[in-house]
Amino acid sequence: MTATQQKPDQSRMLPHAGRRLPVLKRLSGKLLRLTLLFGLLAEVMIFVPTMADMRMRWLSDRLNTVAAASVVLAASDAKDVPQSVQDDVLLATGTKAIALREKGASRLLAVSEMPSKVDRHVDITVTDPITVIRDAFDTLINGGNRVIRVYGPIGDTGKVIELLTSDKPLRNAMLRYARNVALISLFISTITAGLVFLAISRLLIRPIQRMSANMLAFAQSPDDPLRIITPEEREDELGIAQRELADMQRQLQRTLSEQKHLADLGLAVSKINHDMRNILASAQLMSDHLANTSDPAIQRFVPKLVRTIDRAINYSQTVLAYGGTQEAPPQRRRVKLRTLVSDVEEMLNLDAKSGIEFNNHVPESFEIDADPDQFFRIILNLCRNSVQAMTGDTRGDASVIKRLTITAGQIGTTSIIGVEDTGPGLPPKARENLFTAFKGAARSGGTGLGLAIVHELVRAHGGTIELRDSEGAGASFEIRIPDQPISLAEWRSRRDSMP
Numbered sequence: 476m477t478a479t480q481q482k483p484d485q486s487r488m489l490p491h492a493g494r495r496l497p498v499l500k501r502l503s504g505k506l507l508r509l510t511l512l513f514g515l516l517a518e519v520m521i522f523v524p525t526m527a528d529m530r531m532r533w534l535s536d537r538l539n540t541v542a543a544a545s546v547v548l549a550a551s552d553a554k555d556v557p558q559s560v561q562d563d564v565l566l567a568t569g570t571k572a573i574a575l576r577e578k579g580a581s582r583l584l585a586v587s588e589m590p591s592k593v594d595r596h597v598d599i600t601v602t603d604p605i606t607v608i609r610d611a612f613d614t615l616i617n618g619g620n621r622v623i624r625v626y627g628p629i630g631d632t633g634k635v636i637e638l639l640t641s642d643k644p645l646r647n648a649m650l651r652y653a654r655n656v657a658l659i660s661l662f663i664s665t666i667t668a669g670l671v672f673l674a675i676s677r678l679l680i681r682p683i684q685r686m687s688a689n690m691l692a693f694a695q696s697p698d699d700p701l702r703i704i705t706p707e708e709r710e711d712e713l714g715i716a717q718r719e720l721a722d723m724q725r726q727l728q729r730t731l732s733e734q735k736h737l738a739d740l741g742l743a744v745s746k747i748n749h750d751m752r753n754i755l756a757s758a759q760l761m762s763d764h765l766a767n768t769s770d771p772a773i774q775r776f777v778p779k780l781v782r783t784i785d786r787a788i789n790y791s792q793t794v795l796a797y798g799g800t801q802e803a804p805p806q807r808r809r810v811k812l813r814t815l816v817s818d819v820e821e822m823l824n825l826d827a828k829s830g831i832e833f834n835n836h837v838p839e840s841f842e843i844d845a846d847p848d849q850f851f852r853i854i855l856n857l858c859r860n861s862v863q864a865m866t867g868d869t870r871g872d873a874s875v876i877k878r879l880t881i882t883a884g885q886i887g888t889t890s891i892i893g894v895e896d897t898g899p900g901l902p903p904k905a906r907e908n909l910f911t912a913f914k915g916a917a918r919s920g921g922t923g924l925g926l927a928i929v930h931e932l933v934r935a936h937g938g939t940i941e942l943r944d945s946e947g948a949g950a951s952f953e954i955r956i957p958d959q960p961i962s963l964a965e966w967r968s969r970r971d972s973m974p
Contacts, residue, residue: 526649615650805932809842940952
């Protein structure tokens with residue numbers, strides 16, 4: 476895959492790039508609407524008790540006015556007060572009748588007309604909020620044509636003044652008050668919403684819009700270093716988010732750069748591998764001719780040579796297909812692991828000068844459920860890494876022990892394979908990026924591809940691989956491969972074949 480093939484389709488990935496959202500769908504528009512709504516809700520919550528308080532104050536003022544007039548009326552017998560004077564007092568106070576209750580007895584001070592019924596009784600001393608609010612809205616909604624009786628004490632005299640009046644003036648006064656409060660509330664809410672919006676827009680919306688625009692611009696050209704966001708000098712959550720976004724963009728650029736190098740390397744390897752496959756095909760023809768010779772020494776080595784060339788050709792074909800697909804799924808079979816490890820030992824071709832001792836401690840009868848070619852690559856890569864580590868070990872003289880040991884065991888249906896060496900071990904950097912290509916190399920100049928391939932193949936088998944902690948120097952890898960589920964017929968066949 477080339478670098479040009481990796482470039483994303485911008486029209487498909489960025490459907491909103493270069494297009495402005497409608498005002499009402501923008502975050503700022505939603506914030507403004509919510510601020511206005513919450514401001515109005517706050518004013519409504521203030522409006523309700525204010526209206527109830529206004530009603531009680533209006534009634535209290537009317538009752539106080541009547542109480543002042545009642546002093547004159549009570550000073551003389553009501554019969555001596557001319558009707559015209561009574562009418563003037565009632566007209567001035569806006570009442571239909573005035574009465575004074577003292578020591579349990581009520582005296583009618585003035586009356587113009589006595590209504591046939593009284594619709595509501597209002598005790599001015601009642602301060603229960605729920606009752607007051609309920610009565611206020613009852614007046615607003617249902618009032619206007621009702622007669623109400625209002626009564627309350629006159630100071631500390633022990634006297635109670637009562638009046639009968641229409642609730643229409645009260646309702647009209649409450650409507651005017653409600654209109655004024657609503658206009659003032661709307662004005663205050665608008666000013667408050669505007670100030671809150673400007674403050675939040677400056678503190679939150681603009682930085683978020685800046686981050687959003689930067690992400691769209693970065694997505695259009697992720698390899699451009701100039702598209703990385705420059706964090707603001709702020710210590711709040713948005714400042715942290717901007718710094719984290721900048722780090723993420725830098726990391727993504729490094730990853731894309733590595734992927735481009737991988738793509739270029741893959742193209743070069745594919746070209747080289749294509750020619751290598753042709754050369755191996757020629758070597759395979761030559762090995763077929765050698766198989767027909769009668770020399771016993773040649774006859775002994777030709778089968779191993781043929782198997783080695785067959786594996787090399789198979790690897791070449793796999794590498795050619797690797798650029799377009801993932802690793803082929805394992806074709807699992809029952810494999811004698813000791814024989815496979817012996818093939819790995821022969822492939823390593825360790826000579827006496829290396830001083831490396833290869834110990835194949837896999838039992839003769841041990842079987843593993845795995846793809847033979849892929850598991851051969853797993854063991855070969857691990858063993859080659861160990862050999863390279865011990866070959867390059869310059870810690871001492873020939874007395875230093877260099878040993879590579881392969882072990883195997885079984886727990887239930889899980890096979891456990893150990894690959895252990897007495898080399899210098901893995902440095903901390905290699906341990907941190909153990910199975911990451913180009914980062915997990917244990918030696919200078921290495922690529923780390925070997926362990927990355929091992930990890931991928933082990934996972935394809937449904938298994939795990941980990942670096943075990945060892946008491947001394949060296950590296951010790953443990954592979955766990957679970958068996959595939961088998962049918963009842965196959966299980967019976969294996970049971971019957973057991974000695």
